[in-house]
Amino acid sequence: MVAARRRYLESGVYEPIAAGVWQALMDGLEGEAPYACLDAGCGEGYYPRYLRQQDKEGQLALIGLDISKWAAMAAARSSPDIRWLVGSNAQLPVPDGSLDALLCMFGFAVPEEFLRALKSGGIWVQVEAGSDHLLELRRIIYPTLKADKDVAQEPAAGFSLEAxxxxxxxxxxxxxxxxxxxxxxxxxxxxxxxxxxxxxRQLTSLDVQVDVLVKVLRRL
Structure with missing residues (x-):
């Protein structure tokens, strides 16, 4: 899975998502740099690596966290200039109020723990699939498709939806x-x-839609 993720993401097909996350951070971060930014569920590290490449002025102190030690080891080999940790989103290995930003990319969000780890005024960037994400592939692999999720959910306690x-x-x-x-x-x-x-497995090519929501929630 780690190798597949690296091959797929390094092909650049999800770069528009990474660019959207970078812009969300630059628009949402407040105060003075450097900003402590943790990717909760980083996998093999594609998104932190992308952010490091964009961060020409060294504004971000990046941390990648994943529950898989194999993913964290692969990430560490590729980018030793980023701090990589093995751990769970349910118990982030960081002190209370230590993060300026927290990313959760299609991952398991734990709002109570994110609230604990973020500074007052810090931001949580949540990336999740929209109703049409990979629709063409899903039509092939599932007999029926589930009803669309309600994307207009109330923000978690302690956060306001900023963008x-x-x-x-x-x-x-x-x-x-x-x-x-x-x-x-x-x-x-x-x-x-x-x-x-x-x-x-019979397909040799496929055009699919990318449809994702990039939500910015600010800790109150």
């Missing part, structure tokens, strides 16, 4: 291997029907 940007674009997956990597790095591999997975 919500929807990023939409179309990407082209150009090989069976790339489609397989996408499936392997997501829960879809374990939820899809056997017939749907077999159909996906």
């Amino acid at each position: 919500c940007e929807r990023i939409r674009c179309e990407i082209s997956l150009t090989s069976q291997a790339q489609i397989a990597d996408l499936l392997l790095m997501t829960p879809h591999l374990f939820r899809a029907s056997a017939q749907g997975l077999e159909q996906a």
Whole structure:
């Protein structure tokens, strides 16, 4: 899974999402740099690495956290200038009120723990799938699609919703291997029907929609 995630993300297909996160941070961070920024559920580190590349002035003190030691080890080998930790979003290994920003990229959000770890006025950037995200692939691998989630949810206690940007674009997956990597790095591999997975394995290319929400929540 770690290797599949690296191959897929390093191909650049999700760069519009990474760029949206960078912009959300630059628009939302307050006070003086450096800013302590933790990616909760960083995987093999694509998004922290992207942020480091954009951060020409050294404004961000980046931390990547993942529950998988294999993911954290892969990230550490690729970018030793970023601090990488093994741990759970349910119990972040950082002191109370120590973070200026916290990212959660398609991951397991724990609002109470995020509230504890963020400074007053700090921001939580939550990235989640929109209703059309990977729609073309989901139509192939599932017999039926679930109803759309309610995207207009109230912010968690202790936070205010400051911004919500929807990023939409179309990407082209150009090989069976790339489609397989996408499936392997997501829960879809374990939820899809056997017939749907077999159909996906026959594909050699596929155009799919990217549809994500980038929410910025500020700690009160």
